[in-house]
Amino acid sequence: METALLISNGLLWCAVLALVAMVIALARQVGVLFERVAPMGALVTDSGPKVGEAAPAMALRTIDSQAVQLPGAAGTNTLLFFLSPTCPVCKKLLPVLKSMQKAESGWLRMVLASDGDQPEHQAFRQEYGLTGFPYVLSAQLGMAYRVARLPYAVLIDASGNVSAKGLINSREQLESLLTAQELGVASVQEFLYAPASGEHAHAHGHAHGHTH
Structure with a gap:
């Protein structure tokens, strides 16, 4: 037993x-x-101004003839969103842009950018309810950031420097630009996959107090 x-x-x-x-x-x-x-995160490209560099200074006009200065006044954060009326992914992201503009209006200015025929863009703007956004047509702006594919976004921080950028295919990738700025890194991928180091210890010191 x-x-x-x-x-x-x-x-x-x-x-x-x-x-x-x-x-x-x-x-x-x-x-x-x-x-x-x-x-x-957003698919970061090597072309155009690098993250951390000064954003190209440009004085532009919207399709409503309103002045748009890039980068903005001191203390102004700007999200440039490059799109096209013929881009299906751009259209899919328009509700996300509207939602983000409403949620982040306290600290972020959003500017839509493209080039081409103004009447086409005027019609596109009206059809999709984009009159609440500054809408700029400028081939020079696209060339300054070396935009080769759409949709593409660039986040310019309050100091006038490029803080995040990349190709955008989803809400998560668009929001990752804001997250990257909060974390003080070039991209979310850098934060996720880089070895832990002291440089991330003070990452939240870059936050602007917004939520997603």
Whole structure:
């Protein structure tokens, strides 16, 4: 009887140890999966002004003949969103832009940018209810930022420097530009995948107090 009890306890402990090993292995797999599905930030390109450099100074006019200065006045953060009336992804993101403009209006100025035929853009602006945005047509602006694909966005900080930029295909990628500025990094990918270092210890000191 005593021998059977010892054997039973031994088997039970073996089962417990096997279960612990399985839990540890599962935890590792979950960590790997998290890295693979971590939020993808805007696809940063190497062309145009680099993150941290001064944004090109330009005096522009909207399609309503209103003056737009880039970068803005001291203390003004500006999100440039390059789009086109013929870009399906741009149209998909328009509700996101409207929502973001409403949520971030206390600290962020949003400017739509494109080039081409003004009547076409006027019609596009009216059809999609974009009259609340400054809307600029300027081939020079697109060339200054080396915009080759759309939609593309550039975030200019309150000091007039490019703080984040990249190709945008989703709400998450657009919001990642704001997150990158809060974290004080060039992109969300840099923050997620770079080795931990002291430079991230004070990242939240760059935050502007907005929420997403």
